[in-house]
Amino acid sequence: MADGPKTKRVRRTKAEQREETQEQILDAAEYLFAQHGLHGVTLRDVAQRVGVHTTLLHYYFDDKRSLFDAVFARRAAVTSGRRMEALERYEAEAGERPTVEGALHAFLDTDLDLYFEGGELWMNYAAFCARVSNTPEGAELMDVHFDPVVLKLVAILRRALPDMAEADLFWGYHFVTGALMNTLARTGRIDRLSGGVCHSDDFPAVKARIARFMAAGFLSLAQEGR
Amino acid sequence: MADGPKTKRVRRTKAEQREETQEQILDAAEYLFAQHGLHGVTLRDVAQRVGVHTTLLHYYFDDKRSLFDAVFARRAAVTSGRRMEALERYEAEAGERPTVEGALHAFLDTDLDLYFEGGELWMNYAAFCARVSNTPEGAELMDVHFDPVVLKLVAILRRALPDMAEADLFWGYHFVTGALMNTLARTGRIDRLSGGVCHSDDFPAVKARIARFMAAGFLSLAQEGR
DNA sequence: ATTATCTATAGATCTATAGATAATGC
DNA sequence: ATTATCTATAGATCTATAGATAATGC
Numbered sequence: 001m002a003d004g005p006k007t008k009r010v011r012r013t014k015a016e017q018r019e020e021t022q023e024q025i026l027d028a029a030e031y032l033f034a035q036h037g038l039h040g041v042t043l044r045d046v047a048q049r050v051g052v053h054t055t056l057l058h059y060y061f062d063d064k065r066s067l068f069d070a071v072f073a074r075r076a077a078v079t080s081g082r083r084m085e086a087l088e089r090y091e092a093e094a095g096e097r098p099t100v101e102g103a104l105h106a107f108l109d110t111d112l113d114l115y116f117e118g119g120e121l122w123m124n125y126a127a128f129c130a131r132v133s134n135t136p137e138g139a140e141l142m143d144v145h146f147d148p149v150v151l152k153l154v155a156i157l158r159r160a161l162p163d164m165a166e167a168d169l170f171w172g173y174h175f176v177t178g179a180l181m182n183t184l185a186r187t188g189r190i191d192r193l194s195g196g197v198c199h200s201d202d203f204p205a206v207k208a209r210i211a212r213f214m215a216a217g218f219l220s221l222a223q224e225g226r
Numbered sequence: 227m228a229d230g231p232k233t234k235r236v237r238r239t240k241a242e243q244r245e246e247t248q249e250q251i252l253d254a255a256e257y258l259f260a261q262h263g264l265h266g267v268t269l270r271d272v273a274q275r276v277g278v279h280t281t282l283l284h285y286y287f288d289d290k291r292s293l294f295d296a297v298f299a300r301r302a303a304v305t306s307g308r309r310m311e312a313l314e315r316y317e318a319e320a321g322e323r324p325t326v327e328g329a330l331h332a333f334l335d336t337d338l339d340l341y342f343e344g345g346e347l348w349m350n351y352a353a354f355c356a357r358v359s360n361t362p363e364g365a366e367l368m369d370v371h372f373d374p375v376v377l378k379l380v381a382i383l384r385r386a387l388p389d390m391a392e393a394d395l396f397w398g399y400h401f402v403t404g405a406l407m408n409t410l411a412r413t414g415r416i417d418r419l420s421g422g423v424c425h426s427d428d429f430p431a432v433k434a435r436i437a438r439f440m441a442a443g444f445l446s447l448a449q450e451g452r
Numbered sequence: 453a454t455t456a457t458c459t460a461t462a463g464a465t466c467t468a469t470a471g472a473t474a475a476t477g478c
Numbered sequence: 479a480t481t482a483t484c485t486a487t488a489g490a491t492c493t494a495t496a497g498a499t500a501a502t503g504c
Binding site: 268 | 465466467468475476477
């Protein structure tokens, strides 16, 4: 229904054309999957948004599920890589004494910045990830693409809190990622609930609070001992 | 594919029969929607799981979306009511000096207990809620069914932290509900990520940590002042 | 000559409705 | 006599494939 971005028909090499069309398909699919989920979107919806025929999607992607996986994978490498770098940079800076809050800032702020500064397409990807994170298939894609960077975060947290039980570390991460996904989803619920005090789109507001909030949570579990 | 519970054909009054069939339809739909989402489930899937013909679903429910809404609504009143009672009980106990952690225990523990002790069907409902919470339609259903109890929680938190900014209160709640929904989803991700240290199904483990963790988060934001 | 895109279409499935049959109600 | 359930089917879509046409490559 909404008309996608119109292609300028100034075409260059075949490789470029191929690349360009594929990116447009992925952008459209990303937007639609974020809104309606894997099964709520038809290949025809995606094709219409791009302005091509449905069959072209089969030319570039084996089937619907492959397209879905490709949407997930395309930006996963970027966000994962950026966060990994940020964590390594923080680790180097902090030396012997990393803090929970420092590690969480590196992990969370880097990600929130990427989406917020990356424009509409990155925001779509964020919503896409959030939407699928609470599904069985989505969770498995997260295993594949995000385990290394998450385990890196956990490793730094473990050094910051050497006496904390392993289970506490992982449950703490579980709470962090839940809060993050709820943010990325941008459903507008917090806007309505708060009577307009908060806005789903306001990632800077989340960034200003989430690392400190979660760090205090970790410390309170650590204090408890067990 | 999986065969649903077989109906015992000892039928009583029509009202009872009607009630029983409707409940079976709702149970089956709840399970399937939790696994595959609104669009990932066909009416035929639901009918097959119950062991009736697809058209019977149209006899009891206007269309697919009405069935979906009915699934959400059926148990929403129960969980919402129980949490509201728990919050009011806590408010009465705490008198002039409610605490953040006390309010969160009332809100969160009551809910986790309901699902964990309610058996498989309640666990399905929890997964259903979690799955839809990150979608636009789901968030609107949450507005309708859960706003009163959430605003009650926020009101107690406000009394516990009278100097806290409104935005901080609501963002804090936003983090809490994200962590809760991630728990209810039970995707198995935390199991794999932690190498078996944590289990998605282990709501008691979450209950043992989440209120303290989140309370510390709230206090750290409040301390910040501004 | 190869690659990108479109046309035509098969085969399956999905939602929804109309009308028939089987079971309870009085 | 009314209500619960099933049969039959219409009409719309949806995914996927085969083969034709249009555009680039050399």
